[in-house]
Amino acid sequence: MLDNVRISAPLIHNITNYVTVNDCANILLACGGSPIMADDVDEVEEITAVCGGLNINIGTLSRRTVSAMLRAGKKANELGHPSVLDPVGAGASVLRTNTALKLLEKVKFTVIRGNISEMKVLALGRGSTKGVDADAADAVTPEFLDQAVAFAKDFSRRTAAVVAMTGAIDIVTDSEKAFCIYNGHPDMSKITGTGCQLSAMTAAYVTANPNAPLEAAAAAVCAMGLCGEKARARMTGLDGNASYRNYIIDAVCNLTGEELERGARYEVR
Amino acid sequence: MLDNVRISAPLIHNITNYVTVNDCANILLACGGSPIMADDVDEVEEITAVCGGLNINIGTLSRRTVSAMLRAGKKANELGHPSVLDPVGAGASVLRTNTALKLLEKVKFTVIRGNISEMKVLALGRGSTKGVDADAADAVTPEFLDQAVAFAKDFSRRTAAVVAMTGAIDIVTDSEKAFCIYNGHPDMSKITGTGCQLSAMTAAYVTANPNAPLEAAAAAVCAMGLCGEKARARMTGLDGNASYRNYIIDAVCNLTGEELERGARYEVR
Amino acid sequence: MLDNVRISAPLIHNITNYVTVNDCANILLACGGSPIMADDVDEVEEITAVCGGLNINIGTLSRRTVSAMLRAGKKANELGHPSVLDPVGAGASVLRTNTALKLLEKVKFTVIRGNISEMKVLALGRGSTKGVDADAADAVTPEFLDQAVAFAKDFSRRTAAVVAMTGAIDIVTDSEKAFCIYNGHPDMSKITGTGCQLSAMTAAYVTANPNAPLEAAAAAVCAMGLCGEKARARMTGLDGNASYRNYIIDAVCNLTGEELERGARYEVR
Numbered sequence: 081m082l083d084n085v086r087i088s089a090p091l092i093h094n095i096t097n098y099v100t101v102n103d104c105a106n107i108l109l110a111c112g113g114s115p116i117m118a119d120d121v122d123e124v125e126e127i128t129a130v131c132g133g134l135n136i137n138i139g140t141l142s143r144r145t146v147s148a149m150l151r152a153g154k155k156a157n158e159l160g161h162p163s164v165l166d167p168v169g170a171g172a173s174v175l176r177t178n179t180a181l182k183l184l185e186k187v188k189f190t191v192i193r194g195n196i197s198e199m200k201v202l203a204l205g206r207g208s209t210k211g212v213d214a215d216a217a218d219a220v221t222p223e224f225l226d227q228a229v230a231f232a233k234d235f236s237r238r239t240a241a242v243v244a245m246t247g248a249i250d251i252v253t254d255s256e257k258a259f260c261i262y263n264g265h266p267d268m269s270k271i272t273g274t275g276c277q278l279s280a281m282t283a284a285y286v287t288a289n290p291n292a293p294l295e296a297a298a299a300a301v302c303a304m305g306l307c308g309e310k311a312r313a314r315m316t317g318l319d320g321n322a323s324y325r326n327y328i329i330d331a332v333c334n335l336t337g338e339e340l341e342r343g344a345r346y347e348v349r
Numbered sequence: 350m351l352d353n354v355r356i357s358a359p360l361i362h363n364i365t366n367y368v369t370v371n372d373c374a375n376i377l378l379a380c381g382g383s384p385i386m387a388d389d390v391d392e393v394e395e396i397t398a399v400c401g402g403l404n405i406n407i408g409t410l411s412r413r414t415v416s417a418m419l420r421a422g423k424k425a426n427e428l429g430h431p432s433v434l435d436p437v438g439a440g441a442s443v444l445r446t447n448t449a450l451k452l453l454e455k456v457k458f459t460v461i462r463g464n465i466s467e468m469k470v471l472a473l474g475r476g477s478t479k480g481v482d483a484d485a486a487d488a489v490t491p492e493f494l495d496q497a498v499a500f501a502k503d504f505s506r507r508t509a510a511v512v513a514m515t516g517a518i519d520i521v522t523d524s525e526k527a528f529c530i531y532n533g534h535p536d537m538s539k540i541t542g543t544g545c546q547l548s549a550m551t552a553a554y555v556t557a558n559p560n561a562p563l564e565a566a567a568a569a570v571c572a573m574g575l576c577g578e579k580a581r582a583r584m585t586g587l588d589g590n591a592s593y594r595n596y597i598i599d600a601v602c603n604l605t606g607e608e609l610e611r612g613a614r615y616e617v618r
Numbered sequence: 619m620l621d622n623v624r625i626s627a628p629l630i631h632n633i634t635n636y637v638t639v640n641d642c643a644n645i646l647l648a649c650g651g652s653p654i655m656a657d658d659v660d661e662v663e664e665i666t667a668v669c670g671g672l673n674i675n676i677g678t679l680s681r682r683t684v685s686a687m688l689r690a691g692k693k694a695n696e697l698g699h700p701s702v703l704d705p706v707g708a709g710a711s712v713l714r715t716n717t718a719l720k721l722l723e724k725v726k727f728t729v730i731r732g733n734i735s736e737m738k739v740l741a742l743g744r745g746s747t748k749g750v751d752a753d754a755a756d757a758v759t760p761e762f763l764d765q766a767v768a769f770a771k772d773f774s775r776r777t778a779a780v781v782a783m784t785g786a787i788d789i790v791t792d793s794e795k796a797f798c799i800y801n802g803h804p805d806m807s808k809i810t811g812t813g814c815q816l817s818a819m820t821a822a823y824v825t826a827n828p829n830a831p832l833e834a835a836a837a838a839v840c841a842m843g844l845c846g847e848k849a850r851a852r853m854t855g856l857d858g859n860a861s862y863r864n865y866i867i868d869a870v871c872n873l874t875g876e877e878l879e880r881g882a883r884y885e886v887r
Binding site: 084096097099100101103139141172173174175176212213270271273317318320321322325326 | 385391413467599601602
């Protein structure tokens with residue numbers, strides 16, 4: 081999966097928030113892809129057309145970018161390009177919830193990548209989240225895993241998208257098969273945008289592996305988690321979340337397909 | 350003060366510039382808070398409502414974000430949420446000066462955090478600054494300290510806000526009591542956005558310590574300066590401002606309340 | 619050239635993309651300049667006026683920023699301020715191509731800094747590029763160097779700007795004299811925004827050396843490449859593109875005029 085990214089170097093069109101956009105660009109380069117960011121309605125269709133895949137992230141959305149997202153998404157569908165939706169903060173405002181729902185209605189996404197609180201809001205068509213992190217009540221822990229898997233499979237069935245629901249345990253599923261992924265480190269939540277970065281990287285993986293979106297998305301999630309572990313092991317007592325951020329992207333840059341194969345920790349349900 | 354931030358993990362709504370926004374998000378996470386960035390008029394009131402505090406920074410403002418700032422500020426006032434204003438570059442353009450003045454007129458801020466040149470422009474209702482740094486002529490040095498303290502106290506009286514005026518010596522004051530803070534390192538000015546980061550962190554401190562805005566703001570300023578010192582001490586001969594930026598956020602991530610207590614260097618006037 | 623930047627600390631107005639803007643600000647500080655970012659039409663003329671030089675970069679442009687670019691550019695011309703154009707992704711969309719062409723028509727730039735694919739699009743008034751990187755077919759390699767130099771000189775003649783065309787070999791030329799620069803490292807292309815950073819730094823160099831735009835632009839290109847080499851040499855096996863990014867800015871921060879003199883590798887054609 082990773083080797084295919086490095087070989088094909090997919091160009092990914094990102095319409096994403098201005099908070100974590102630089103890290104998204106650098107992680108795309110790190111994993112072997114190539115980023116382009118463009119969010120003006122007057123150019124998004126052309127940009128989508130020259131790219132291999134599309135990544136839409138609704139953090140810091142505005143009226144201007146919402147229409148660009150819709151246009152780019154429709155264009156990607158038209159051209160058969162893989163696309164990823166990251167519904168950042170869905171539930172935190174009506175604008176975010178409605179934008180995410182409208183995107184799901186008008187665009188067929190290959191993968192939806194978010195936390196469980198965001199997914200629940202989208203599945204129910206309403207609800208609320210506190211900001212951009214999952215509610216504590218929604219934590220995916222071993223005892224609630226079966227329930228979470230069932231929810232994710234059902235949400236995947238209804239959206240016809242691979243669902244990548246990340247948290248303490250990550251669940252990547254289509255309507256049939258779920259990968260429960262145990263890679264990662266709790267301190268990753270102390271870095272802004274690890275979720276956004278994963279979504280961008282997932283777009284590169286599914287674009288480079290067009291016939292295996294479920295496995296490609298699962299590989300991207302394993303890769304991010306594994307790099308989170310490797311980067312954490314590298315930290316000294318003086319390092320904090322800023323260095324950790326850099327070390328994760330560094331680890332993505334140095335990760336080989338063989339290491340990913342060996343380090344991925346998951347079970348299938 | 351810091352321990353309260355780590356315990357309550359305040360969610361801070363930031364309407365801020367796109368230059369330093371990522372660092373603001375990471376320093377909020379580093380100090381124990383949680384960031385959300387949202388600047389669309391259609392969602393800012395809801396976002397402010399789900400957060401505990403608000404941080405408004407006028408760097409890279411636009412017509413679109415100015416109205417969002419006003420709405421969010423009024424909402425924060427309505428809900429009794431602490432709020433911080435960072436009048437970046439006030440005086441460098443009429444738009445910036447007028448926006449900052451309008452915000453001060455329509456919104457009651459808990460803290461105003463800026464450099465002395467920006468503060469002077471706001472106090473006089475006009476004037477000019479050269480860009481986003483304080484004029485050399487405005488440097489707060491020991492011989493001008495009394496004068497600067499008097500100015501800051503007066504500005505605090507007129508705005509009913511805690512004034513955090515940062516420079517070679519930082520002054521944090523309400524109309525009565527001024528903390529003159531000696532922490533920090535001159536090389537911090539070689540990093541873009543240490544001021545913006547401090548404003549974001551100040552919002553977390555005052556939100557977590559609602560009954561002591563003066564002391565909370567002073568603690569945030571001491572923390573930033575102390576971390577600037579610790580990070581500077583960590584630098585090797587090959588390091589420059591990029592690594593320094595990371596080391597400061599790392600230091601904020603690792604700072605304990607006890608260390609802050611011990612390392613804070615200030616006098617009260 | 620570098621010493622003049624450090625002595626005069628030129629204030630540079632940047633209208634640039636939100637992807638790499640933070641790195642542009644930090645590299646400007648690293649080289650001895652001072653950045654201000656402002657893109658609202660209502661303030662760009664004033665901001666340009668208080669600055670010494672202007673840097674326009676069309677990555678993530680929008681209708682809103684295009685008009686700001688035009689106004690700022692005209693103002694800079696009026697005041698005789700040096701200006702740099704970075705036509706990021708010209709050719710990837712009609713909007714980008716037309717914006718770059720319109721800027722070239724309405725504004726006289728001191729330097730145009732881009733890759734060969736972007737330059738070709740602008741020279742021909744049409745054409746296409748794949749995203750924001752140069753086409754492989756356009757690589758400036760030793761065997762095509764003469765041809766590339768001739769093209770760059772011709773483009774410089776027609777635009778009356780110094781042309782800084784960067785790639786495997788960088789060419790910095792006016793219509794008469796071309797510097798072919800061999801500094802740099804291929805891994806720099808694994809970092810987002812090294813081109814944007816170079817453009818910002820070039821603006822500082824030409825602003826600090828107003829009577830020698832060709833030599834100043836060449837010095838900036840040598841400095842960036844040399845710092846790319848020094849930073850690459852500093853990397854350990856665990857480092858990747860995120861640390862490399864930081865190390866380059868660090869190296870720019872520590873670079874002396876003497877080192878630049880000694881480390882620059884170029885020939886004149």
